[in-house]
Amino acid sequence: xxxxxxxxxxxxxxxxxxxxxxxxxxxxxxxxxxxxxxxxxxxxxxxxxxxxxxxxxxxxxxxxxxxxxxxxxxxxxxxxxxxxxxxxxxxxxxxxxxxxxxxxxxxxxxxxxxxxxxxxxxxxxxxxxxxxxxxxxxxxxxxxxxxxxxxxxxxxxxxxxxxxxxxxxxxxxxxxxxxxxxxxxxxxxxxxxxxxxxxxxxxxxxxxxxxxxxxxxxxxxxxxxxxxxxxxxxxxxxxxxxxxxxxxxxxxxxxxxxxxxxxxxxxxxxxxxxxxxxxxxxxxxxxxxxxxxxxxxxxxxxxxxxxxxxxxxxxxxxxxxx
Amino acid sequence: xxxxxxxxxxxxxxxxxxxxxxxxxxxxxxxxxxxxxxxxxxxxxxxxxxxxxxxxxxxxxxxxxxxxxxxxxxxxxxxxxxxxxxxxxxxxxxxxxxxxxxxxxxxxxxxxxxxxxxxxxxxxxxxxxxxxxxxxxxxxxxxxxxxxxxxxxxxxxxxxxxxxxxxxxxxxxxxxxxxxxxxxxxxxxxxxxxxxxxxxxxxxxxxxxxxxxxxxxxxxxxxxxxxxxxxxxxxxxxxxxxxxxxxxxxxxxxxxxxxxxxxxxxxxxxxxxxxxxxxxxxxxxxxxxxxxxxxxx
Numbered sequence: 001x002x003x004x005x006x007x008x009x010x011x012x013x014x015x016x017x018x019x020x021x022x023x024x025x026x027x028x029x030x031x032x033x034x035x036x037x038x039x040x041x042x043x044x045x046x047x048x049x050x051x052x053x054x055x056x057x058x059x060x061x062x063x064x065x066x067x068x069x070x071x072x073x074x075x076x077x078x079x080x081x082x083x084x085x086x087x088x089x090x091x092x093x094x095x096x097x098x099x100x101x102x103x104x105x106x107x108x109x110x111x112x113x114x115x116x117x118x119x120x121x122x123x124x125x126x127x128x129x130x131x132x133x134x135x136x137x138x139x140x141x142x143x144x145x146x147x148x149x150x151x152x153x154x155x156x157x158x159x160x161x162x163x164x165x166x167x168x169x170x171x172x173x174x175x176x177x178x179x180x181x182x183x184x185x186x187x188x189x190x191x192x193x194x195x196x197x198x199x200x201x202x203x204x205x206x207x208x209x210x211x212x213x214x215x216x217x218x219x220x221x222x223x224x225x226x227x228x229x230x231x232x233x234x235x236x237x238x239x240x241x242x243x244x245x246x247x248x249x250x251x252x253x254x255x256x257x258x259x260x261x262x263x264x265x266x267x268x269x270x271x272x273x274x275x276x277x278x279x280x281x282x283x284x285x286x287x288x289x290x291x292x293x294x295x296x297x298x299x300x301x302x303x304x305x306x307x308x309x310x311x312x313x314x315x316x317x318x319x320x321x322x
Numbered sequence: 323x324x325x326x327x328x329x330x331x332x333x334x335x336x337x338x339x340x341x342x343x344x345x346x347x348x349x350x351x352x353x354x355x356x357x358x359x360x361x362x363x364x365x366x367x368x369x370x371x372x373x374x375x376x377x378x379x380x381x382x383x384x385x386x387x388x389x390x391x392x393x394x395x396x397x398x399x400x401x402x403x404x405x406x407x408x409x410x411x412x413x414x415x416x417x418x419x420x421x422x423x424x425x426x427x428x429x430x431x432x433x434x435x436x437x438x439x440x441x442x443x444x445x446x447x448x449x450x451x452x453x454x455x456x457x458x459x460x461x462x463x464x465x466x467x468x469x470x471x472x473x474x475x476x477x478x479x480x481x482x483x484x485x486x487x488x489x490x491x492x493x494x495x496x497x498x499x500x501x502x503x504x505x506x507x508x509x510x511x512x513x514x515x516x517x518x519x520x521x522x523x524x525x526x527x528x529x530x531x532x533x534x535x536x537x538x539x540x541x542x543x544x545x546x547x548x549x550x551x552x553x554x555x556x557x558x559x560x561x562x563x564x565x566x567x568x569x570x571x572x573x574x575x576x577x578x579x580x581x582x583x584x585x586x587x588x589x590x591x592x593x594x595x596x597x598x599x600x601x602x603x604x605x606x607x608x609x610x611x612x613x614x615x616x617x618x619x
Binding site for chain 2: 021022023024025026028029030031032033035036037039040042043046047049050097098099101102104105106109110118120121122123124125127128129130131132133134135136138139140181184185188212213214215217235238239241242243244245249269272273276277288289292295296299300302303304307
């Protein structure tokens with residue numbers, strides 16, 4: 001009795017009107033995706049265009065010149081690059097081991113009831129706006145470092161060039177620590193997910209062979225996720241290199257290259273943030289855009305690199321489980 | 323794990339094993355210490371901001387505009403209004419686009435194209451926000467002047483990958499059987515997406531939006547390039563520059579005057595509360611949505 005009716009009601013909507021809707025949504029969604037690609041390309045093009053006068057004037061010599069002088073109109077990136085490298089590397093040196101340890105704690109060590117709340121707290125640390133972190137850095141942490149920590153380091157480790165020089169409230173050291181605080185939660189939550197992805201059989205196998213929990217982690221978990229940890233470190237590096245606001249607030253913003261972590265300095269990002277609105281010459285603004293272009297290239301390299309690594313890991317995982 | 327609970331009598335006799343276990347305990351202790359340290363930093367930070375910001379929280383703070391330079395009093399009403407308007411505009415731009423991109427990726431695009439777009443989203447989310455500021459400065463500020471509109475475009479570029487990526491994750495959670503069910507009833511792909519997939523994923527999209535809004539509200543670098551100078555008044559016209567909480571904090575944090583710093587702390591407290599509440603709500607909702615969708619399987 002009902003043999004013909006359903007077929008009609010099924011075939012009807014696919015014929016007329018809805019086809020247009022289908023095309024419409026597909027087109028709209030495709031256009032949005034195309035717009036994304038356009039934005040990405042325009043971003044690179046526009047920053048390069050703004051930097052062009054400086055690129056034409058200084059070429060690659062920009063990267064090895066210490067000049068930054070609006071009067072002689074000579075600019076170079078060497079000293080903010082030095083600040084960026086020092087702050088990012090010191091931050092990673094502290095942050096990565098800590099973050100991996102936190103990831104381990106959240107995935108293997110913590111009592112089950114604690115895992116979700118502690119994970120949430122670590123993620124909240126990542127949500128703190130950088131300007132609030134910077135405010136705290138400049139008014140609370142900086143003075144504390146300058147008055148207590150730096151004199152101590154100078155007295156006991158002053159023979160190391162990094163800890164020579166005069167203690168001050170603003171400088172490389174607070175910038176390193178602020179970046180550490182920003183990088184830790186990112187790397188920690190990635191490491192946590194990585195450790196959770198290690199197959200249980202492998203871990204149980206290690207335990208069955210008599211390994212302690214730490215030996216299991218060292219000999220099974222960490223080698224399993226080492227590629228992912230490299231990717232996480234690269235993402236953390238990208239984040240540290242590009243952070244402008246909090247660093248601008250605590251680093252002091254000066255010219256020149258100093259060995260001492262206590263002295264004020266500048267990173268590429270903080271120099272752009274501090275000077276872009278008040279440039280004296282056209283070439284100075286273009287040079288700041290040149291710094292932005294360098295940051296953009298670094299972020300492209302670290303992000304694409306990190307993604308290629310994780311794609312490779314996923315393929316290998318699928319291969320081993322198949 | 324149970325080896326820790328019930329010590330093996332054989333390993334206890336062997337000093338080498340004892341050393342191994344002691345070493346293990348030391349490393350585990352260090353890992354726990356690292357987690358404790360991260361939480362301690364968060365607590366110290368929140369306590370610091372609360373302790374310094376709370377005394378300045380009063381009605382004037384929310385109902386008065388920023389006092390002219392060097393004068394006492396004043397509030398952050400203009401900054402709050404500016405942040406709300408600019409974040410709302412950025413949301414209005416980025417949510418439809420982000421959801422559409424996610425739909426394209428999960429429902430329509432061939433695998434290779436979907437991969438390329440996902441990659442682009444990740445790359446865009448890794449671009450330093452200050453570089454996005456430089457980009458929008460050249461695109462929308464040069465020749466036109468500072469405007470809240472330019473700021474919201476910059477913020478929307480920051481929000482877009484966040485929304486698209488997490489919407490995509492939720493769309494992928496929607497079971498294929500639901501889609502097949504829709505198609506089996508004779509609905510087209512588009513109709514299935516609109517009537518079956520999106521409603522199922524709705525909670526996830528809201529979550530993604532909340533998290534992205536919390537992120538955008540605290541973003542400072544792009545505002546520096548788009549609303550670098552603003553009036554000491556409540557502005558609602560998006561073609562003009564507006565004050566904002568992050569820029570207010572940023573500029574006042576570098577002023578030597580303690581009254582300015584006080585206002586900065588109060589503004590930081592307001593911003594921090596909004597951002598943290600947003601993040602916590604977002605995460606809680608996201609756990610619930612995931613559970614709900616998993617139940618429909």
